[in-house]
Structures are given as C-alpha cells and as structure tokens.
Amino acid sequence: MNTATLKSSATKSNNLLKPTNLMLAGLVVVLIAPMVAPTYTVTLLNYIGLYALVVLGLVLLTGVGGMTSFGQAAFVGLGAYSTAYLTTTQQLPEWLAFTAGSPWAGLAMGLLLTAAVALFLGAVTLKLSGHYLPLGTIAWGISLYYLFGTMSSMGGHTGVSGLPSLSIFGIELDKGEKIYYLIWAVLAVAILITRNLLNSREGRAIRALKGGQLMAESMGVNTFRSKMVIFLISAIFAAISGWLYAHTQRFVNPTPFGLHMGIDYLFMALIGGVGSVWGALLGAGVLTMLKQWLQDLLPMILGSDGQYETIVFGLLIVVMMQRWPGGLMGLLAKLVPAKYRDHSDLTLNDDAAELPRRELPKAGDLVLEACDVTRKFGGLVANNQMNLQLHAGEILALIGPNGAGKSTMFNQLSSVDTPTEGEVKFMGQSLKGKSSREVAQMGMSRTFQHVKLLPTMTVLENVALGAHMRGSKGVVPAALHLEREEEQRLLKEAKHQLERVGLGDFLYEEAGSLALGQQRILEIARALCADPCVLLLDEPAAGLRFKEKKALADLLTKLRGEGMAILLVEHDMDFVMGLVDRIVVMEFGTKIAEGLPEEIQTNPAVLEAYLGGAE
Amino acid sequence: MNFQIALILGQDGITNGAIYALLALSILLVFTVTRILLIPLGEFVTFGALTMAAIQMGKAPALEWLLLALTLIDCGMDLYQYRHKLDGRKFQTIGLKLGYVIAMIALIQTLPLAELPMVFQALLTLALMVPLGPLMYRLFFQPLADAPALVLLIVSIAVHVAMVGVGLLLFGPEGARTEPFTDTVFRVGPMMLKSQTLWVIMVSVILIVTLFLLFERTLYGKALRATAVNRTGARLLGISPVFAGKATFALAAFIGTLSGILIAPITTLYFDSGFIISLKGFVGAIIGGLISYPLAAVGAVAVGLIEAFSMFWASTYKEIIVFTLIIPFLIWRSMTSHHVEDDE
Numbered sequence: 001m002n003t004a005t006l007k008s009s010a011t012k013s014n015n016l017l018k019p020t021n022l023m024l025a026g027l028v029v030v031l032i033a034p035m036v037a038p039t040y041t042v043t044l045l046n047y048i049g050l051y052a053l054v055v056l057g058l059v060l061l062t063g064v065g066g067m068t069s070f071g072q073a074a075f076v077g078l079g080a081y082s083t084a085y086l087t088t089t090q091q092l093p094e095w096l097a098f099t100a101g102s103p104w105a106g107l108a109m110g111l112l113l114t115a116a117v118a119l120f121l122g123a124v125t126l127k128l129s130g131h132y133l134p135l136g137t138i139a140w141g142i143s144l145y146y147l148f149g150t151m152s153s154m155g156g157h158t159g160v161s162g163l164p165s166l167s168i169f170g171i172e173l174d175k176g177e178k179i180y181y182l183i184w185a186v187l188a189v190a191i192l193i194t195r196n197l198l199n200s201r202e203g204r205a206i207r208a209l210k211g212g213q214l215m216a217e218s219m220g221v222n223t224f225r226s227k228m229v230i231f232l233i234s235a236i237f238a239a240i241s242g243w244l245y246a247h248t249q250r251f252v253n254p255t256p257f258g259l260h261m262g263i264d265y266l267f268m269a270l271i272g273g274v275g276s277v278w279g280a281l282l283g284a285g286v287l288t289m290l291k292q293w294l295q296d297l298l299p300m301i302l303g304s305d306g307q308y309e310t311i312v313f314g315l316l317i318v319v320m321m322q323r324w325p326g327g328l329m330g331l332l333a334k335l336v337p338a339k340y341r342d343h344s345d346l347t348l349n350d351d352a353a354e355l356p357r358r359e360l361p362k363a364g365d366l367v368l369e370a371c372d373v374t375r376k377f378g379g380l381v382a383n384n385q386m387n388l389q390l391h392a393g394e395i396l397a398l399i400g401p402n403g404a405g406k407s408t409m410f411n412q413l414s415s416v417d418t419p420t421e422g423e424v425k426f427m428g429q430s431l432k433g434k435s436s437r438e439v440a441q442m443g444m445s446r447t448f449q450h451v452k453l454l455p456t457m458t459v460l461e462n463v464a465l466g467a468h469m470r471g472s473k474g475v476v477p478a479a480l481h482l483e484r485e486e487e488q489r490l491l492k493e494a495k496h497q498l499e500r501v502g503l504g505d506f507l508y509e510e511a512g513s514l515a516l517g518q519q520r521i522l523e524i525a526r527a528l529c530a531d532p533c534v535l536l537l538d539e540p541a542a543g544l545r546f547k548e549k550k551a552l553a554d555l556l557t558k559l560r561g562e563g564m565a566i567l568l569v570e571h572d573m574d575f576v577m578g579l580v581d582r583i584v585v586m587e588f589g590t591k592i593a594e595g596l597p598e599e600i601q602t603n604p605a606v607l608e609a610y611l612g613g614a615e
Numbered sequence: 616m617n618f619q620i621a622l623i624l625g626q627d628g629i630t631n632g633a634i635y636a637l638l639a640l641s642i643l644l645v646f647t648v649t650r651i652l653l654i655p656l657g658e659f660v661t662f663g664a665l666t667m668a669a670i671q672m673g674k675a676p677a678l679e680w681l682l683l684a685l686t687l688i689d690c691g692m693d694l695y696q697y698r699h700k701l702d703g704r705k706f707q708t709i710g711l712k713l714g715y716v717i718a719m720i721a722l723i724q725t726l727p728l729a730e731l732p733m734v735f736q737a738l739l740t741l742a743l744m745v746p747l748g749p750l751m752y753r754l755f756f757q758p759l760a761d762a763p764a765l766v767l768l769i770v771s772i773a774v775h776v777a778m779v780g781v782g783l784l785l786f787g788p789e790g791a792r793t794e795p796f797t798d799t800v801f802r803v804g805p806m807m808l809k810s811q812t813l814w815v816i817m818v819s820v821i822l823i824v825t826l827f828l829l830f831e832r833t834l835y836g837k838a839l840r841a842t843a844v845n846r847t848g849a850r851l852l853g854i855s856p857v858f859a860g861k862a863t864f865a866l867a868a869f870i871g872t873l874s875g876i877l878i879a880p881i882t883t884l885y886f887d888s889g890f891i892i893s894l895k896g897f898v899g900a901i902i903g904g905l906i907s908y909p910l911a912a913v914g915a916v917a918v919g920l921i922e923a924f925s926m927f928w929a930s931t932y933k934e935i936i937v938f939t940l941i942i943p944f945l946i947w948r949s950m951t952s953h954h955v956e957d958d959e
Binding site: 062066067068070123124125126127128130131132134135136138139140142143146147150259260263266267270302304306307308309310311312313314315317318321322325 | 758762898945
C-alpha cells in the first residue's frame with residue numbers, strides 16, 4: 001500500500017472509529033445485551049461490570065498515580081459485608097435501628113468504613129517510598145480475610161445468606177437481567193467521573209505523581225493529598241462494587257475477598273492496560289472470559305483438577321510487563337495515529353476571564369537573600385558562607401566553573417535543601433523548615449537543570465500544572481466538571497504563557513516530543529504560569545540555538561521590566577554578559593567575586609578560576 | 616498460662632522466628648541488590664520441603680522436570696541472544712548447564728532415594744533447588760533490570776502466582792512432613808528441648824554468621840554490597856549487574872530451600888503455604904525499614920514469638936495480630952520521613 005491510500009484509509013476508519021461513535025455503539029450493545037443474551041452470559045456480564053468497577057480504581061491508582069494496592073478485594077469485602085450485616089441481622093444495635101435494615105444504609109456504612117480504613121492506611125504508607133503501600137495493603141487484605149472468617153456473627157467461613165434484593169423507584173432488582181442495568185449504569189458513571197477528574201486541575205496534579213513528584217511540589221501541588229485522593233477513590237469504587245455484588249448474589253462469604261482476588265484485580269488492570277479508563281473494562285472482560293475458558297481446558301490437558309489457570313495468568317503478566325507494559329489498551333491505542341487523537345477535553349475559550357495577578361514588589365526591593373549559607377555533605381563543604389541578594393526588577397547570574405557549588409546553592413535558595421548553617425530569606429521571611437511547596441506559594445518559581453516534565457502529557461497541560469496554585473476547585477467539582485470556568489481560565493493562562501515564550505504552535509504536542517531546548521523554554525512558561533515574583537532558572541540557555549537564545553534574552557528583559565526578580569545559573573557567558581545586571585561568581589563553594597558584568601570580565605580572581613593561574 | 620507453657624511457646628516462637636529471620640535477611644539482600652521484593656521466596660521454602668519429602672518417600676521429585684524445562688528455555692534464550700557472536704566459551708557454558716541438569720536427573724532416577732542418609736537427601740534437594748534461583752532471575756527479571764520498582768513488584772507477584780500453580784501441578788494438593796534430623800529430646804531444668812528446634816536455631820545462626828562473613832570479608836560479597844549501594848557506580852567498576860542479580864537469587868533460593876528443609880519436620884507444608892511464610896519474613900523486613908539487617912532479624916524473631924503467644928491467647932486472630940504488627944512501624948516511619956522523592 002502506498003502512503004496516499006494508507007492516509008485515506010486511516011481517515012476513513014477514523015471517522016468511523018471516532019471515540020464518540022465507538023462509545024455510542026458500546027452503549028447500544030450494553031443496553032441490548034440482557035434482552036438477547038442467555039442468563040449465563042448476563043451473569044458473566046454482571047461479574048465483568050462489578051470487576052471493572054474495582055479495576056477502574058486500580059487504573060487510577062497504578063496507571064495514573066504509579067502506586068499499587070493488593071487490598072482492593074478487601075475493600076470490596078468491606079462494602080459487601082457492611083450491607084450483609086445491616087440487612088440480615090435480627091437485632092440491630094439501637095443506634096443503628098433507624099436504618100431499618102435498608103440496603104442504602106448498608107451502602108452508607110460500607111462507604112464510611114472503607115473511607116476510614118483507606119484514610120488510615122494511606123496516612124501510614126503514602127508518605128513513605130513506593131513499596132510500603134503495596135506491602136501494607138497485602139497485610140490489610142490478609143487480615144480482613146481472616147477477620148471475616150473468624151467472626152461468628154458473620155457466619156464465619158460459611159458466610160451470610162438471605163440478603164434482600166435492591167429496589168429502585170419501586171422496581172425490584174431481583175434478577176440478574178435487572179440488576180445488570182444498575183451495575184453498568186454505576187460503572188458508566190464511575191468511568192465518566194474518572195475521566196472528568198483526570199481532565200482537570202486536580203487531575204493534572206494526580207497525573208504528575210508518576211515520575212514528577214519533585215516538580216509538582218515545586219509547582220505548589222500537595223502530592224501527599226493527591227495520592228490520598230486516588231487511593232480513597234479506588235477504595236470507594238471497590239466498596240460500591242462490593243455492595244452491588246452482595247445484593248446481586250444475595251449471599252456473601254470470605255472467599256471472593258481474599259488476597260488472591262486482590263491480585264486478580266491487579267492482573268485485570270495490567271492486562272487491560274493501566275494507561276486508560278477503558279483498559280479497566282477490557283481487562284476485566286478478557287481475564288474473566290479467559291479464566292472460564294482455562295478452567296475448562298487446563299484440567300483436561302493436565303489430567304487433574306486444580307487452579308492451573310494461575311500459571312497461565314502469572315506468565316502472561318510477566319510477558320506483558322516485559323513486552324507490552326501498556327497492556328491490551330496500549331496495543332490498541334497504537335493503531336490510532338497520533339494526529340487523530342481526541343483533544344476535545346482541552347478546548348480553549350479565549351473569552352475566559354484572566355486569572356488575578358499577584359502584586360509584584362516595587363523595583364529595587366530586596367526579595368531574596370542568602371545570609372552566610374553553608375551546606376556541608378559530610379566532610380565536603382559545598383557552600384561556604386555564601387551571601388547574595390536579589391532585588392525586584394533585576395537579573396542576577398550565578399556563575400562558576402563545574403563543581404563550584406552553584407546547584408547546591410540553587411537548592412538552598414529554592415528550599416529543596418536546607419542549609420547546615422545560615423539562612424535564606426524570601427520576602428523578609430526565613431525559609432527554614434519550609435517545604436518547596438510552601439515556597440512556591442510564597443511566589444518563587446523555578447526551572448530544573450535536568451528538565452522535569454511529564455512527557456506523555458500535552459505541552460498545554462504541562463504548563464497549566466504551573467498554575468495549580470491559582471485555582472481552588474477541588475476533587476468533587478472536578479469529577480462533576482463543575483469547575484469548567486476556572487479550568488478555562490487556567491488553560492487560557494497556560495496558552496498565554498506558551499505564546500509568550502514562543503511555543504504557541506505546540507499546544508497539543510506531547511511534551512516529550514519537543515527538542516531539549518524547547519523543553520527548557522516550556523519549563524519557563526510553566527514557572528511563569530505560577531505568577532511568581534522571583535524566577536529561579538537553572539541553565540535556561542543550555543541546548544538553545546542562537547535565535548532561541550536571543551528570544552529568551554528578550555523575554556527575560558521584558559520580565560525584568562515588569563518588576564520580576566530573576567536569578568539564573570548559567571554557563572553560556574555570551575548569553576549572561578549581554579543580559580544580566582549583576583553577577584556572582586563562585587568557586588569551591590565560596591563567592592570569589594560579585595559585580596557588574598564588565599567588572600567580572602576583568603576581575604583577576606575570576607580569570608584565574610576560569611583560565612587557571614600563571615604558574 | 617504457667618511457666619511450662621510459656622517455655623513451650625517461647626521455644627516454638629524462636630524456632631519459627633529463626634526461619635522468618637533467615638527469610639527476612641534474604642528478602643533484604645535481594646531487595647537492596649536488585650530492587651526486587653522477592654515475594655516468591657516462600658515458594659522456595661515449600662518446594663524445598665516438598666522435594667525433600669518426596670525424596671524421603673523414595674519418589675523422584677517432579678521438580679527435576681521444572682529444572683530441565685527452565686534450563687532448556689534459558690539455554691535457548693542464550694543461543695538466541697548471542698546468535699551472532701557464538702564462540703567456544705558460550706557453548707561450554709551451555710554444555711555445562713545442560714550437563715548439570717542431566718546429571719541431576721540421572722542421579723535422581725538411579726539413586727535409592729529413600730535409603731540415602733539424610734544429609735545427602737538434603738544436599739540433593741539443595742542441588743535441585745538452588746539453580747532455580749538464577750534461572751528465575753534470568754528468565755523473569757533480567758529483561759526488566761531497569762524497569763520501575765513498581766513493575767518489578769508486579770512481576771514478582773506474577774511469578775509467585777505462577778509458581779503456586781506449578782507447585783500444585785508438581786506436588787499435588789497433599790501436604791507433607793519430613794522426618795526430623797534427629798529424634799533426641801533434651802531436658803534442661805523444667806524445659807523439654809526438641810532436637811529439631813536446636814537444629815533450626817543452630818543452622819540459622821551459622822548461616823547468619825556465614826552471610827555476615829561473606830559480605831564483610833570476601834570480594835564477591837563486597838561486590839554485591841557495592842551493587843546494593845550504587846548500581847551504576849558498581850557497573851562502572853566492572854561489577855556485572857546480571858552477575859549480582861543471579862548471585863543474590865541463588866543465595867535466596869539456597870536460604871529458602873534450607874528453611875524449607877529445616878521446618879518440614881515441624882510443620883506440615885502444602886504447595887501454597889509459602890506465601891504466608893514469606894510474608895512473615897516481609898513483616899520482619901519492614902520492621903527493619905527494608906534497609907537494616909540486624910533490625911530485620913530481631914523483628915522477624917519478634918514476629919515468631921508474637922505468633923506463638925497469640926496462638927495461645929487468641930488462636931483465631933493469630934494471622935491478624937501478626938500482620939497488624941507492621942502498623943506501629945509504618946506510623947513511626949511516616950512520622951519521621953519528610954522528603955518527597957521521584958520514584959525511578
């Protein structure tokens with residue numbers, strides 16, 4: 001096939017395979033299925049829907065947030081057992097009597113318990129490195145499983161039977177074909193709110209968790225809170241699935257809530273693909289069908305009964321992780337060419353109101369000051385008694401040979417690191433004990449020496465992350481998309497800053513596809529989006545071409561004119577000398593010179609540091 | 616509870632605790648060198664115990680076929696990987712591997728397994744089991760050496776799940792218990808000491824001391840420690856990460872199998888018992904913060920003791936008590952940790 005026909009066929013299939021069309025088709029299939037399919041298939045579809053709801057939470061947690069949990073089955077169990085207890089027990093304790101054994105009270109209780117457990121587990125594991133959450137959830141999953149098995153009021157290992165069926169608007173959902181609609185409606189709502197959430201200010205913060213936490217904190221994102229949010233959401237999805245399961249089966253026992261099921265949920269997410277909400281549905285479907293099929297097939301081949309499908313699943317996951325970490329959905333997504341991918345959620349409205357601006361300090365005011373800053377790493381003194389001042393409306397360059405301690409100094413100034421002695425003052429306040437997030441909120445914004453952006457997110461969204469602190473709408477409005485007005489304002493600001501730095505043509509490109517120099521410029525736009533009064537730039541000109549450097553210099557000059565205080569660490573002397581107001585030169589952790597560019601160029605100590613002494 | 620019962624429980628607790636300590640140490644070792652949380656460690660324990668049991672019953676353990684299959688795949692992958700630069704040495708290595716497996720199979724098929732002295736039975740079990748460690752690393756983890764820690768954890772769980780299925784296939788659903796090493800019972804004052812208990816404690820202590828010497832005193836041990844501290848740095852100094860991975864997995868397989876052989880006379884083990892056992896090692900490792908060896912060992916012994924005593928007071932809640940043990944440590948760690956870090 002030549003390229004022309006390839007293109008035209010792709011366009012044609014694209015029209016047909018438009019996400020909205022696909023979704024409509026899917027909806028029709030889902031609506032009709034229980035009318036035409038045999039009961040057995042409907043039961044299977046019910047299970048797939050219930051599983052997909054749990055797996056959706058894992059997609060959010062694992063695929064988006066880069067964390068994982070093996071305890072989702074236990075949350076399902078909590079949801080199921082809560083309602084089983086409330087709706088079947090003969091003697092409700094007095095304080096629960098008002099619930100009258102209603103399944104809705106069971107749902108409420110399940111959600112409350114789940115939220116409490118998730119908050120506790122999250123509080124003790126999410127601040128630690130990535131391994132503690134999965135290990136903690138394994139322990140939680142096992143403990144709850146044994147607890148269900150030992151509680152005689154819950155029927156021990158035999159379980160509880162005789163749960164009532166649900167009824168909505170007077171319709172009794174007592175058959176698989178009826179509750180089917182409830183299960184799939186809940187799933188559809190869950191998918192919708194997950195997608196909404198991810199396409200929002202809160203969602204960008206969540207998407208930064210995987211590989212961008214340091215950067216996100218510098219943009220004012222509370223990463224611990226974001227982690228907690230998705231862990232909580234995933235637990236709540238699981239609990240709702242458990243509640244539905246209990247009233248579908250009308251019987252609960254501990255078996256489906258054990259750790260092995262927790263592992264199965266994770267496998268579903270991985271096989272479907274954790275990168276997309278649709279992966280949840282695909283994974284739950286594929287794994288459920290595959291399990292049915294293997295459970296019939298393998299005992300015949302191997303000649304004895306047993307759960308041999310675990311061998312296949314285990315190996316399948318290993319191969320997937322080695323070859324296709326994006327799962328089935330990742331494979332399918334590759335079939336859609338990048339330029340046809342949908343950006344409908346990122347429409348920009350130029351009429352949106354401007355975001356309020358911070359009041360900048362008056363030109364010449366002292367904004368950032370290092371007082372006798374010393375930083376020691378063991379015996380190495382990286383910064384020794386460093387002093388420097390930065391004023392509003394000034395560009396200050398920090399230069400020095402490699403290993404002079406510039407980056408360490410930069411980290412002290414931006415509160416990523418804490419000085420051993422001395423202190424940094426920003427707007428008159430000491431930064432001692434302040435996190436980089438708090439410093440960002442005070443009006444300091446920065447770029448990174450090694451570019452830190454989210455390569456698979458669009459340029460526009462990467463930059464909008466910088467404006468995180470300037471929005472205030474939380475998770476619930478985001479999930480319901482009630483924050484569209486604020487979102488438009490944030491995106492408009494991001495677009496404005498991108499146009500300002502000259503990246504206006506790349507709004508919808510993936511940030512990772514930009515050249516390195518452009519990525520550095522993107523970081524500047526992101527920093528500007530935070531509406532800072534101090535801008536710290538770590539080697540902004542590295543990797544830029546001549547014209548780009550000139551454009552950057554023009555931009556920085558303009559920002560200076562507006563009253564911004566700018567500090568840059570830079571190696572490119574041509575760039576520095578023509579642009580900055582003052583220069584501080586470091587060598588071996590100490591300041592060896594400070595002054596106007598012309599003075600520095602002729603300063604003997606500086607010449608010796610750079611060119612070597614006359615020996 | 617009287618003193619007598621406390622002594623018996625304490626003895627049980629320390630015996631199990633010693634095993635958990637061994638497992639916790641190998642978990643830490645594997646984790647620090649390769650970033651892998653070795654969940655399938657428990658399967659080395661059960662496979663070891665069940666293989667030993669099969670040998671004592673005079674049955675050829677089906678494990679030989681697993682070893683053969685994995686070795687064949689491994690050799691196939693070697694041939695494919697080096698297809699453009701095959702030389703005599705590569706063939707020699709492949710020949711050695713295959714020769715070893717064939718020799719093992721021949722031994723198992725010809726020796727009068729049940730009549731062998733117990734030491735040889737144990738050695739035979741180890742000889743069958745230990746190569747599974749490096750094979751596991753080669754086939755499942757080596758292609759992912761640079762993957763994020765989360766992916767390694769997932770693969771580790773997947774390998775565990777697959778191995779439990781394989782265990783059922785190889786050993787069947789019946790549990791097994793082996794002969795104690797010796798039958799003697801010692802009386803020390805009011806205490807009855809079973810000799811198997813002494814064996815377990817003695818072997819564990821010897822092994823821990825040997826490990827310590829290995830890591831402090833030998834070049835290979837230092838190389839592994841270097842890899843644990845800084846992988847890139849170690850690679851630059853000529854320490855192969857592949858070697859480090861295979862070596863630690865071999866060590867983990869050795870410790871796991873030995874633990875299985877040690878406890879098989881005390882507890883009945885089933886094909887799926889390994890998970891819970893290794894998780895208790897993990898509880899010890901978490902108490903050690905996934906870093907400190909001595910803390911992990913102490914934590915693991917504590918797990919054993921608490922388990923034994925909770926068996927007496929609240930036997931149905933035994934597992935719950937053991938696994939909620941990690942909570943105070945998690946709380947303490949989260950309170951003392953502040954920094955935000957990017958996962959690799």
